[in-house]
Amino acid sequence: MWFKNVCLYTLEQDFPYDAESLDERLARDGFEPCGRLDMESGGFSPPLGEGATQLVHPTGPCLMLALKEESKLLPAGVIRESLDERVQAIEAQEDRKVRKKEKDRLKDEIVLDLLPRAFSRSKRTFGYIDTRNGWLLVDAATWKKAEEFTERLRDVLGTFPVQPPEADTAPQAVMTRWLTRDAPPSDFALGDECVLVDPELEGGEVRCKRLDLSSAEVKNHLKAGKRVSRLALTWQDRVSFVLDADMSLKRLRFLDAVQDERAETETNTDAERFDSDFAIMSLELSRLMPRLLEVMTDDQG
Structure with a gap:
């Protein structure tokens, strides 16, 4: 969950x-x-x-x-193989070419035949x-x-x-400033990955993983004009995630501080565990999300 x-x-x-x-x-x-x-x-x-x-x-x-x-x-290869067999049988038995309209009908028949067993x-x-x-x-x-x-x-x-929420400043611009200055807001820490895109070259991007984001390699890309479209962050040593320029969070993880609190909660049934986990998770996100929206407006943190 x-x-x-x-x-x-x-x-x-x-x-x-x-x-x-x-x-x-x-x-x-x-x-x-x-x-x-x-x-x-x-x-x-x-x-x-x-x-x-x-x-x-x-x-x-x-x-x-x-x-x-x-x-x-229903694997496409299975359907295609069955269709080829039927087409070949018809063409051999009736000495004629099977046209597209008939092939489409045969394909529909094959799908209907396979569905109950799929x-x-x-x-x-x-x-x-x-x-x-x-x-x-x-x-x-x-x-x-x-x-x-x-x-x-x-x-x-x-x-x-x-x-979806609307930030006053484009998230891409905010993340680029954070990485350029090595200075996200005080309650956030940079992770070890990011995606940099070239605003003038469609499809031009650099993916950095397991890398010190303050390194000269990353800084050179930023100096060349690349922008940050994804950035790994940790918030208060409790939650880590990758922030996307579209304001979605990916690879969300609740860290040891949260998991320790979870372990201290006594539960006897799956329903109680679900209830406890949901309460802990929703509480963390109710703190993180407003702060994240806030720093998108004021990236001085």
């Missing part, structure tokens, strides 16, 4: 649902496994996983949700609504994936006005 990424949205109005009423709404779009002839299926599922029934897991002011997606695995895979995307701060945080590596989550919520709620 611990988030590895964060795409943050701000709610444009107070969230009108509590856990119970939101659960009732989500039940209208509850997850159902793929049917025999379905390629994919999706819907909200209990955050606690198998055996649980609640579609909303509340902890304090935060409401955890999980969007589950299932898809059938393996499936599923994945869950977690997100939670922080009703106190007016946020939605989604554990998604891209905004496109996060938008799938928000669109699904919007569909089931009828309306769900949210938007």
Whole structure:
């Protein structure tokens, strides 16, 4: 459940649902496994996983949700091989050429024949609504994936006005200043990786990993005009992450100070552990995210 990424949205109005009423709404779009002839299926599922029934897991002011997606695995090579065999058989038996329209029909028949026997895979995307701060945080590596989550919520709620945060200063410019000066705000520390891009050369980028970011090599790239599009940071020795120029967080990790607090919390069941972890994680993010938005406005920290 611990988030590895964060795409943050701000709610444009107070969230009108509590856990119970939101659960009732989500039940209208509850997850159902793929049917025999379905390629994919999706819907909200209990955050606690198998055996649980609640579609909303509340902890304090935060409401955890999980969007589950299932898809059938039909390798393109298997379909292509079956299609080739059928086409060759028809052409040999009937002494004629199989045209594209007929091939498309044959392909559809093959897919329908294979679907009931196909393996499936599923994945869950977690997100939670922080009703106190007016946020939605989604554990998604891209905004496109996060938008799938928000669109699904919007569909089931009828309306769900949210938007990504807007920084007064472009994050790329702020991160470039931090790295140029070796001086992020006092409660942040530079990590050991970054991505530098050339604003005048499309696709021109330099990826630095496991490198001292104050080194001459990095400084020379900055002097040549490259800009920072991703930067590894640590906040208060509690949380590390890679900040993207689009304001998303990637490779989020909760460090020893947080894990020690987690270890001190007594839990007897999986549900209690989930509840405790969610409380700890949401508390850390409720402190980190406002600070991060603040330093994007005032990069003097």
